[in-house]
Amino acid sequence: MAYFPSQSTDWAMAMSLAFGHHSCLPMALNPLNYTLFDEDSVACQLERPVPLMASDSGSRIYGSGMQTPKEGVCRVAFRTKSEIDILDDGFKWRKYGKKSVKDSPNPRNYYRCATEGCGVKKRVERDGEDPSYVITTYEGVHNHTSPAVIYFKPDGHDSAGSLLS
DNA sequence: CGTGTTTGACCTGCGC
DNA sequence: GCGCAGGTCAAACACG
Numbered sequence: 001m002a003y004f005p006s007q008s009t010d011w012a013m014a015m016s017l018a019f020g021h022h023s024c025l026p027m028a029l030n031p032l033n034y035t036l037f038d039e040d041s042v043a044c045q046l047e048r049p050v051p052l053m054a055s056d057s058g059s060r061i062y063g064s065g066m067q068t069p070k071e072g073v074c075r076v077a078f079r080t081k082s083e084i085d086i087l088d089d090g091f092k093w094r095k096y097g098k099k100s101v102k103d104s105p106n107p108r109n110y111y112r113c114a115t116e117g118c119g120v121k122k123r124v125e126r127d128g129e130d131p132s133y134v135i136t137t138y139e140g141v142h143n144h145t146s147p148a149v150i151y152f153k154p155d156g157h158d159s160a161g162s163l164l165s
Numbered sequence: 166c167g168t169g170t171t172t173g174a175c176c177t178g179c180g181c
Numbered sequence: 182g183c184g185c186a187g188g189t190c191a192a193a194c195a196c197g
Contacts, residue, residue, distance in 0.1 A: 095170060097189060110188070114169090123188095 077137040079127065091115070091142065093122065104128040118143050 097110035106126035113120040120140040127133035 094168095096191095098170090098172070099187065099189095102186060108187085 075137060075139045077135060080134045080136060081132055082134045091120075101125070106131065113140075113142065115142075115144055 092114040093111040094114040095109060095111050098107050099110070100107045104125060105128055108123055108125040111122045111124065120138065120142050122139065123135075123137040125135050127135055
């Protein structure tokens with residue numbers, strides 16, 4: 001099973017995979033702590049404070065990074081504490097389906113990137129154990145920049161700077 | 166009228 | 182082969 005290693009660049013890799021190669025972070029994401037876990041959402045946990053934004057709203061995002069070798073499609077999931085279902089990640093998404101899943105009382109929503117030629121998909125569902133959390137799963141890599149992008153500056157000693165190329 | 170959402174039907178993969 | 186569950190399609194609908 002593929003997963004991101006618990007090393008300094010793990011979250012950066014996840015972000016890169018989720019949001020493309022342009023070192024951009026979505027508007028709504030203000031990560032302070034990450035929880036990495038594999039596709040079963042159980043293993044490889046770590047917390048790593050990362051000061052990304054100048055203004056900290058206090059919200060926390062627990063991210064899970066995973067890289068699925070299946071047909072070369074990269075998949076990254078984030079478990080986010082949020083009252084709203086749809087996080088504004090800067091990209092334009094078009095909803096194409098909604099499905100109730102067996103193991104969750106909450107329906108799962110399916111979105112596709114609305115940008116022509118970009119086949120990135122994401123699934124959004126409420127955490128069955130804690131409805132205050134939203135689980136967002138990105139599948140694929142954007143081949144374009146976000147319409148609303150925040151570029152963050154490397155502070156010189158954080159691996160986040162490796163996103164800038 | 167154009168764009169995005171809703172929702173039931175359909176397709177597909179997997180386990181038994 | 183069959184049934185179930187997850188994922189996708191597409192027509193109908195809502196809204197600006």
